[in-house]
Amino acid sequence: MRFVDEYRDPAAARVAVRRITELADGGRGGLPYAFMEVCGGHTHTIYRHGIEQLLPETVELVHGPGCPVCVIPMGRVDDAIALAERPGVVFTSFGDMMRVPGSAGSLLEAKARGADVRMVYSPLDALKIAEATPDMQVVFFAVGFETTAPSTAVTLLRARERGIRNFSVFSNHVTIVPPLKAILESPDLRLDGFLGPGHVSTVIGNRPYDFVARRYGKPLVTTGFEPLDILQAIVMLLEQFAEGRCEVENQYTRVVRDEGNPIALAMLQQVFRLRPHFEWRGLGFIAQSALALSEDFADWDAERRFDLPGVRVADPKACQCGEVLKGAIKPWECKVFGTACTPETPIGTCMVSSEGACAAYYTFGRLHRTAAGLAAASS
Amino acid sequence: MSATVHPPVPEGRQELVLERIEAFRRRRPRLTDEVVTLAHGAGGKASAALIDAVFLEAFRNEALEQLGDGALLPLPSGDQLAFATDSYVVRPHRFPGGSIGSLAVHGTVNDLAMCGARPSWLSAAFVIEEGFPVAELAALAADMAAAAAAAGVTVVTGDTKVVDTGAADGVFITTAGVGLVPAGRRLAADRVRPGDVVLVSGTLGDHGVAVLLARGDLDLEADVTSDTAPLAGLVEVLLAAAPGTRWLRDPTRGGVGTVCNELAAQAGVAVVLQESALPVRRPVGGACDLLGIDPLYVANEGKFVAVVPAEEAGAALTALRAHPLGADAAVIGRIAGEPERIVLLETSFGGSRIVDMLVGDPLPRIC
Ligand code: SF4
Numbered sequence: 001m002r003f004v005d006e007y008r009d010p011a012a013a014r015v016a017v018r019r020i021t022e023l024a025d026g027g028r029g030g031l032p033y034a035f036m037e038v039c040g041g042h043t044h045t046i047y048r049h050g051i052e053q054l055l056p057e058t059v060e061l062v063h064g065p066g067c068p069v070c071v072i073p074m075g076r077v078d079d080a081i082a083l084a085e086r087p088g089v090v091f092t093s094f095g096d097m098m099r100v101p102g103s104a105g106s107l108l109e110a111k112a113r114g115a116d117v118r119m120v121y122s123p124l125d126a127l128k129i130a131e132a133t134p135d136m137q138v139v140f141f142a143v144g145f146e147t148t149a150p151s152t153a154v155t156l157l158r159a160r161e162r163g164i165r166n167f168s169v170f171s172n173h174v175t176i177v178p179p180l181k182a183i184l185e186s187p188d189l190r191l192d193g194f195l196g197p198g199h200v201s202t203v204i205g206n207r208p209y210d211f212v213a214r215r216y217g218k219p220l221v222t223t224g225f226e227p228l229d230i231l232q233a234i235v236m237l238l239e240q241f242a243e244g245r246c247e248v249e250n251q252y253t254r255v256v257r258d259e260g261n262p263i264a265l266a267m268l269q270q271v272f273r274l275r276p277h278f279e280w281r282g283l284g285f286i287a288q289s290a291l292a293l294s295e296d297f298a299d300w301d302a303e304r305r306f307d308l309p310g311v312r313v314a315d316p317k318a319c320q321c322g323e324v325l326k327g328a329i330k331p332w333e334c335k336v337f338g339t340a341c342t343p344e345t346p347i348g349t350c351m352v353s354s355e356g357a358c359a360a361y362y363t364f365g366r367l368h369r370t371a372a373g374l375a376a377a378s379s
Numbered sequence: 380m381s382a383t384v385h386p387p388v389p390e391g392r393q394e395l396v397l398e399r400i401e402a403f404r405r406r407r408p409r410l411t412d413e414v415v416t417l418a419h420g421a422g423g424k425a426s427a428a429l430i431d432a433v434f435l436e437a438f439r440n441e442a443l444e445q446l447g448d449g450a451l452l453p454l455p456s457g458d459q460l461a462f463a464t465d466s467y468v469v470r471p472h473r474f475p476g477g478s479i480g481s482l483a484v485h486g487t488v489n490d491l492a493m494c495g496a497r498p499s500w501l502s503a504a505f506v507i508e509e510g511f512p513v514a515e516l517a518a519l520a521a522d523m524a525a526a527a528a529a530a531g532v533t534v535v536t537g538d539t540k541v542v543d544t545g546a547a548d549g550v551f552i553t554t555a556g557v558g559l560v561p562a563g564r565r566l567a568a569d570r571v572r573p574g575d576v577v578l579v580s581g582t583l584g585d586h587g588v589a590v591l592l593a594r595g596d597l598d599l600e601a602d603v604t605s606d607t608a609p610l611a612g613l614v615e616v617l618l619a620a621a622p623g624t625r626w627l628r629d630p631t632r633g634g635v636g637t638v639c640n641e642l643a644a645q646a647g648v649a650v651v652l653q654e655s656a657l658p659v660r661r662p663v664g665g666a667c668d669l670l671g672i673d674p675l676y677v678a679n680e681g682k683f684v685a686v687v688p689a690e691e692a693g694a695a696l697t698a699l700r701a702h703p704l705g706a707d708a709a710v711i712g713r714i715a716g717e718p719e720r721i722v723l724l725e726t727s728f729g730g731s732r733i734v735d736m737l738v739g740d741p742l743p744r745i746c
Binding site: 108339 | 393396397399400403404411412414415416417418423424425670671724726727728729730731732733735
């Protein structure tokens with residue numbers, strides 16, 4: 001635990017904030033420095049530790065597309081529910097995914113109607129269920145970036161090794177670089193830099209981001225998930241501006257290597273193949289941005305084993321998740337935020353996972369600076 | 380696609396949105412679902428909506444409308460009768476530190492104690508699945524007897540039903556209890572004032588984490604024991620040391636975060652908690668970190684949260700710490716006037732954030 005405490009030290013935080021305030025003085029051309037935290041894990045840390053209130057007004061954090069639950073389009077949720085409602089199927093999923101709304105309710109509601117939906121903490125748990133119930137078809141709802149894909153890969157390798165045939169994976173794994181590129185391609189881009197995803201980078205390394213600095217002229221600092229990591233990364237970004245540099249740097253050196261994790265990468269290569277395109281919630285189709293099971297693992301591919309509706313469903317009209325995922329609007333600027341769309345009655349996906357910008361803002365941050373000050377003053 | 384950063388939004392717009400949301404949150408929750416889902420049992424807004432639309436609607440009366448842990452019924456003597464009931468469906472039936480049997484006694488005894496009552500009598504009703512081993516049932520009954528003896532209550536009536544295989548999960552237990560609240564004692568949210576101090580009688584999250592680990596579906600091992608215990612004795616210790624005690628609640632399902640939210644809403648105050656003051660055992664904190672859950676929302680079965688006047692806080696703490704069940708008692712926060720109906724957490728890191736009602740209990744059946 002000392003390991004963690006070290007990265008939550010308030011004295012170190014004050015030092016970092018002072019440095020940030022100095023470096024960011026005056027903002028950038030009169031506007032605050034705008035840095036996007038790519039990863040939902042960062043969004044969660046930022047809100048959970050109240051980091052936004054510590055920052056000077058000259059630095060603004062913009063939430064990015066890296067929340068795996070948030071980017072799953074409605075049609076895929078409908079497919080998952082169709083799978084879950086098949087007789088003889090045990091459908092396994094991470095808890096968060098169970099509350100994501102499809103066009104006719106969520107997996108949780110399907111479960112209440114009688115579907116056998118079970119929450120698991122890892123794909124290996126799903127495989128265990130398959131071994132224990134050989135007369136049922138056990139399907140695992142795989143979501144996540146390169147962070148969680150290796151554990152799905154390990155599970156599939158084990159299923160093959162043990163000859164477990166009543167197990168399959170409904171893969172919705174996505175990759176981080178294509179949406180990043182899409183954001184950088186946008187004509188009215190006004191981001192100044194990126195806090196790069198820490199967990200994903202433990203797998204893919206730091207090199208795949210080189211293009212961000214080289215082609216698009218934006219600095220990126222791969223960042224850890226403790227609150228002090230975030231502040232240090234902001235310092236590193238601002239130092240680049242102060243020194244006139246534009247580079248890809250690594251703040252999370254205690255975990256991330258430049259070359260990533262070659263063993264995990266080899267496993268991904270073996271088990272998955274790139275889909276030609278994949279629909280992202282609110283962002284539309286992005287080429288080569290998701291992973292399907294490779295030919296070798298076709299027998300464990302739920303999309304091939306079962307007939308899926310595979311219907312593309314338009315996002316609800318009121319939903320502005322796309323804008324939120326791109327950092328174009330703040331969560332509270334969405335018209336239904338906090339009224340029609342709340343964590344209890346989510347309309348969009350960003351309101352479901354605690355890594356989603358809307359849910360994080362609603363549950364932790366729904367508070368103006370002045371209100372936070374009131375409580376401090378009245379005590 | 381586009382990624383834009385807006386120029387700073389005009390001052391005031393965000394406040395308008397936040398006010399609109401607060402107004403919306405104050406509305407009574409409406410039940411829109413057609414079937415009952417697990418969310419209706421998780422203690423959050425969905426539960427409130429179900430209770431409101433179905434049970435309050437059917438049974439409406441003054442005692443029930445308080446929606447407390449137990450009902451308070453006036454007696455001619457000036458004392459009040461406290462009456463509480465609860466069902467227990469925890470899985471597994473045994474976990475480090477207790478069983479569904481001891482829990483069924485402690486839970487109901489504690490509901491009574493939180494009303495300020497001295498618990499006296501319990502009923503116990505069993506729904507048993509066909510095929511359940513008699514030896515296991517006897518062991519659970521023995522746990523209940525021991526727990527009742529330790530809590531100073533007697534099980535005076537009961538009921539037994541057996542259902543077909545699959546119609547129940549082994550055994551479900553429902554207990555009800557009665558006790559007396561001495562005349563002149565009143566613990567209620569409307570007595571809470573800005574400046575009061577928030578105490579907790581011990582560490583957070585032990586029960587929820589112990590049960591979660593005992594289920595064995597996580598590849599995680601840690602030495603965590605449930606805190607399940609009867610609290611009536613400790614409550615008497617508190618009330619003797621801090622006679623001005625305003626309010627008490629046992630943070631079971633939904634944890635300390637949830638009961639503080641209920642307090643903030645009922646009393647129309649802000650509850651300001653200090654993260655660095657929250658007592659959490661290392662293995663519990665470690666497991667929560669790994670699972671991505673917040674100990675503030677994890678269930679306890681042998682702890683209470685109390686609000687006491689600031690001038691009595693020191694005496695309360697000393698008295699609690701002298702009792703074996705209160706050794707880890709701590710001051711965890713204070714009551715402020717504003718922002719109304721909000722629970723704030725001052726993070727150890729120096730920031731602050733909201734602690735909201737939990738949505739969709741991430742934990743399986745724990746009580
Ligand atoms: S408030 Fe709801 S609908 Fe609007 S962007 Fe957020 S999640 Fe999407």
